[in-house]
Amino acid sequence: MASADDEEQQGGGYPMSGLATSGGFAKVPGSEEDVAASEASAGTGAASSKQKDAESLFSAAAITAIVGSIASSVAIVMVNKLALNNGFNFASSLTALHQLTVYIFTLVLIKTKSIPPLPESLPPSTQAKSRPYVALLYSSGLVLMNQSLAMNTVAFYQLLKMSCIPAIAVFQYILFKKVVNRPTAIALGVILLGVAISTVAPDAPKAPASGRHNHGRALDSPNDGSGGSLLAGLLTLFVSIGAVSTTVLSQIEISMNADLKRLSSFQVMHAMSLPSFFVCILAAVFIDVKVQLMDILRPDIVGIKLAVFVDDVVSGAPIGSILASCALSIVVNLFGTNLIKYTSPMTFQVVGHLKTMLTLAIGAMLFGASGLDGLKGVGVLVALGGMVMYSREKL
Numbered sequence: 001m002a003s004a005d006d007e008e009q010q011g012g013g014y015p016m017s018g019l020a021t022s023g024g025f026a027k028v029p030g031s032e033e034d035v036a037a038s039e040a041s042a043g044t045g046a047a048s049s050k051q052k053d054a055e056s057l058f059s060a061a062a063i064t065a066i067v068g069s070i071a072s073s074v075a076i077v078m079v080n081k082l083a084l085n086n087g088f089n090f091a092s093s094l095t096a097l098h099q100l101t102v103y104i105f106t107l108v109l110i111k112t113k114s115i116p117p118l119p120e121s122l123p124p125s126t127q128a129k130s131r132p133y134v135a136l137l138y139s140s141g142l143v144l145m146n147q148s149l150a151m152n153t154v155a156f157y158q159l160l161k162m163s164c165i166p167a168i169a170v171f172q173y174i175l176f177k178k179v180v181n182r183p184t185a186i187a188l189g190v191i192l193l194g195v196a197i198s199t200v201a202p203d204a205p206k207a208p209a210s211g212r213h214n215h216g217r218a219l220d221s222p223n224d225g226s227g228g229s230l231l232a233g234l235l236t237l238f239v240s241i242g243a244v245s246t247t248v249l250s251q252i253e254i255s256m257n258a259d260l261k262r263l264s265s266f267q268v269m270h271a272m273s274l275p276s277f278f279v280c281i282l283a284a285v286f287i288d289v290k291v292q293l294m295d296i297l298r299p300d301i302v303g304i305k306l307a308v309f310v311d312d313v314v315s316g317a318p319i320g321s322i323l324a325s326c327a328l329s330i331v332v333n334l335f336g337t338n339l340i341k342y343t344s345p346m347t348f349q350v351v352g353h354l355k356t357m358l359t360l361a362i363g364a365m366l367f368g369a370s371g372l373d374g375l376k377g378v379g380v381l382v383a384l385g386g387m388v389m390y391s392r393e394k395l
Contacts, residue, residue, distance in 0.1 A: 062342035068335035070355050076328040077359075083325050087316030090288040090309075091146050096280035097322065098329035099139070099273045105330050106270035115266045122259040134253045134260065135275035141247035142276070143283040148243045150287075151236045158356075160240055162192050165349045167248040175252070180346075187389035188350070194383025195353050198360060198376045251345035265337040350390055357383050 084091060109115045121131055149157045165188055172178040180188070254260055260268055285291050289309045295301045340348045357380050 059342060061338065065335055065338035065342055066351055069332075069339045069351060070358065072328060072331045072335050073355055074359065076325060076332050079321055079325045079328055083318055083321035086318045086321065088313065088318060088322060090284065090313070092143065092280060092284035092287045093313075094322065094325060095142055095146065096277055096284050097326050099277035099280055101326040101329055102269050102333055103273035103277060106266050106273065109266055110270065115264060118263070118267055118271055131259065131271050132275050134250060134257060135272045136279065137246050137250035137253060138272055139276035139279035141243060141250050143280060143287075144239055144243035144246060146283075147287070148236075148240050151239060159196065160244060161352070162195055163244050164248055165192060165346065167244050168252065168345050168349065171248055171252055176256070183393045184390065187386050187393055188346075190386030190389060191350060191353055191383050192386075194379045194381070194386055195356060196379070198357065198379025198383060248345070251340065251348065255340050255345050265334060265341060268337060269333050350387060353383060354387055357387075 080094070083094060088094065106115070110117050145161075148160055152160070169180050169185075169188075254268070254272075260271070263271065289305050291302055291305055295305070336348070339351060343351075360376070360380055
C-alpha cells in the first residue's frame with residue numbers, strides 16, 4: 001500500500017504507497033516476470049521466463065488487479081486530499097490508521113474463519129527472511145517516502161519514485177543475479193524518459209514559482225548558512241536513498257520470500273500490517289506530534305505537544321473522509337497484493353507510472369489541455385508508448 005502522501009501524489013505520482021507510496025504492499029505466491037527471482041533460483045531459461053510472463057500479465061486475474069489497482073488508487077487519492085486538506089494534515093498518522101484498519105479487518109476475517117490463521121513462520125534463511133524484517137522494510141519505506149516528499153520539491157519526489165525501477169533491477173541482480181533483457185530495458189527506459197518529461201518539465205505559463213517552493217523545503221533554503229544547508233542536504237540525501245532502498249527491498253522480499261509466498265493475499269496483509277502500524281505510529285509521534293529526541297526526557301513537554309495534537313484532531317478532523325480513506329486502504333492493499341502476485345515488483349512500478357500518465361491525461365480532458373502543453377504532453381505520449389512496448393514484450 002502506498003503511504004498517505006504517496007497516494008495523494010499519485011495523480012502526479014502508493015503510496016503510494018506507494019503505497020506507496022508507495023507503493024503498495026504485495027505478496028506473490030509464484031509471481032514471475034523477466035526479472036523474477038523464483039526463476040533465477042530454479043535456473044530456468046529465458047524462453048520459459050517469457051512464456052510465464054505472458055501467462056501472468058495477460059491473465060484475467062492480472063488484468064483485474066491492474067484495473068482495480070488503478071481505480072482504487074485514484075479513489076484514495078481523492079479521499080486523502082479531502083482529509084489532508086480539510087483539518088487533518090497528518091499524513092503519517094493517516095498512514096498508521098490505514099495499517100491498523102487493515103490489521104483489524106484481516107483479524108476479523110481470521111476470527112470468523114473466512115481465511116485460515118497464519119501458519120508458523122519458516123526459519124529465517126536466505127530464501128525466507130523473517131516477517132518482522134520484511135514488515136520493517138515495508139513500513140520504513142512508507143515513512144521515508146512521506147518524509148522525502150516533505151523535504152523535497154514534488155518534481156524531485158517524482159524523480160525519486162522513478163528511480164525505483166532501476167533500483168529493482170540493480171537489487172535483483174545483486175541478490176539473485178537476475179538480468180533484465182534488452183527489449184524490456186529499452187521499454188523501461190522509454191517509460192522513465194516520458195514520465196520525467198511529463199512530471200518535471202515546467203508548466204507553460206510558469207507564474208512566480210521560485211519563492212513558493214521554499215516553504216518547508218529543507219533543500220531549497222540556501223540562505224540558512226552553509227553549515228546548516230550542508231547538513232540539511234545530507235539529511236535529505238540520506239532520507240531519499242533510504243526511501244528508495246527500503247521501498248524496493250520490501251517489494252522484492254515480499255514478492256520472493258519463501259515464507260510469504262505460501263500465504264494468501266489477506267494473510268500477507270495481516271502479517272505486515274500490525275508491525276507496520278507500530279513503525280508508522282512511532283514516526284507520527286515525531287513528525288505529526290512534533291516530539292523531538294530531547295523531549296523524550298521531558299514528559300511534560302511531550303504531554304503538551306500531544307494535547308495540542310489531540311485538540312487539533314478532535315476539533316477539525318473530517319471523520320467521514322478519514323473513515324473512507326481507511327476503508328479504501330483495504331481495497332488498495334488487496335489489489336496491490338494481487339497485482340504483484342500475478343506480475344512482479346517491476347510491473348507494479350510500471351502500473352504506478354501508468355496511473356500518473358492517466359491522471360495527467362484525464363485532468364487535461366476535464367479541466368482543459370493547458371496542463372499538457374508543450375513538453376508535458378510529449379512526455380505523456382512517450383511514456384504511454386513505452387508502456388505499449390513493455391506490454392508487447394510480455395506477449
